Amino acid sequence: MYEYSAEDRAFLAERIRQFRAQVARRLDGSLTEDEFRPLRLMNGVYLQLHAYMLRVAIPYGTLNPRQLRQLAMIAERWDKGYGHFTTRQNIQFNWPRLIDIPDILEALAEVDMHAIQTSGNTVRNVTADHFAGAAADEIADPRPWAELLRQWSTDHPEFQFLPRKFKIAITGSPRDRAATAVHDIGLRIVRNADGAEGFEVLVGGGLGRTPMLGKVVRSFLPKEDLLPYVEAILSVFNEFGRRDNKYKARIKIIVHELGIERIRELVEARFAELRPSFTGVDQEVLARIARMFRAPDFVRRDTAPFEAARAADPVFRAWADTNLAPHRTEGYAIATISLKAHGATPGDATAAQMRLVADLAEEFGHGEIRVSHEQNLVLPHVHKADLPEIHARLKAAGLATANVGLASDIISCPGMDYCALATARSIPVAQGIARRVEELRIEHEVGPMKIKISGCINACGHHHLGDIGILGLERAGVETYQITLGGDAGPEAAIGSRTGPGFSYDEIVPAVERLMLAYLELRESPAERFGETLRRVGHAPFHAALYGEEKADAA
């Protein structure tokens, strides 16, 4: 993975020195809160419901064991012993004191991490496929490009005051595990008819109050044109973005208002201007970065211990069947560590759990850990022969839940338990659903199912993309939950549609249960996924399951 240069470290040290001084000036009264707020946000410091919150970037979701151990140390020393992994592959600490944050940033810098541009109207953490560099279905590892984008966008003087925040996601696989269609820019590595690799570039995707899927602005971009092309898009956004209205300020709105053809004209014209100024330095930087992402030295070993454990131990078999994904190298697997134990807070890991995962990555995983946007951790390169021991040690730490991709593997934002923007709670709804499917023992029968929960219209929990999406709102002073059905985050991305009236806090878990049971009744076979059943039978039977037959008759 990428290793910081002396320049990177000097930059971080200077930024921390500045922030320490800014905090001191806030405390001695030289800075007002209005003056200080943008400065703290530039360093990932929010003020939430109960406390400050520090959002730390995990670029393209890649961590090494030393970094994960440092996050564990921070969680114990300055927080309450845990961290929360988010849908943008970041980690959030929910309880830091403002006066401690400069020290926390120094601790992060010791392991080449930071919180810069995890907030504000800037280019945010570039997210990537969490199986990058490992997946059997991948065309190329997107992370060198993600790192190039990170370096280019960090402190980029032209893009520190964009009309609104800007999110880029990149995938090297046609399976698109990075939700590229719902980012401001989505990049998909593709091959053209001549076999050359390039990018399909999507622009204008996003969730929030106006969910939209990105549109293809360039179907094949030569790889070496990436930076000038992305810069051209940012430049057009900077000029045309709706600074007059916060709710219309994302690039998706101008793509919608001007149309993709006009956006393409503007971007291509700007690209033509910018391209000559990129004289190849970026490609030299990229080549240096790419060397650091060289694949590990894989070995050939007998996988018999894996087969034996799988045959002998049903608990291991269940875990292997749900939590492993095909690796591109024979004998290896990608192991997803669920942070969704039934009844636990989605995405939370204790310091002890982080240390265990760091140890496992070091002993068995070529020192690599990933954070997925689905709020799980991943060991991307493990040999199958080591999986029985890995599983045993995960199990002892409460990390061996066999539910990846199933109904209890729920994406949930922090919601009103922490977030100052939330309109309702998310976490207890996720906990309630997970506990219920565990009680009913139906999730393996139900099979792959994406349930996603957001505690407000901003949609950090990606509810629009769930098979079942849940949006928590306030109605007349109480929490109300709207259900959407039929969303999809993958290559065939789709925005779910609303079912009808919302449900109260006490009604929402039973409502989701009725949907799952209806799906089991309606599907043609266990191979037919929820979304496929929904498309085949339409919304009416699910509507009936939710609201009763008589109300659904008209549908």
Added chain:
Amino acid sequence: MTSASPRRKPGAPQAQVVTANELLGGEVVYLTADDRWTPRIAEAELIEDEAHAQIRLLFAQGQPDRVVGAYLAPARRGPGGAVEPAHFREAFRAKGPSNYPHGKQEALGNV
């Protein structure tokens, strides 16, 4: 406390407290009648008069060295006479998150 009763007419004035987050640590605090900041909503000044509420808010906003983001939050007097939150968001702020026993429920032990 008719102004905060559940049968209050729509649009009728509602009782309020001044609340904010403490600057150094971020903890939720409430303004008391004797100009202190307390972590316990039960000790907050319950304000029923809108003009007085605005004056108290200005007083709070004049203490940027102590608190951040002062605002007026709906509140009422509970059955036992103590001030309590009148909206679920404020109830979470007064207590802490529901997924862990953290925050005030941990620190105060009695919320």
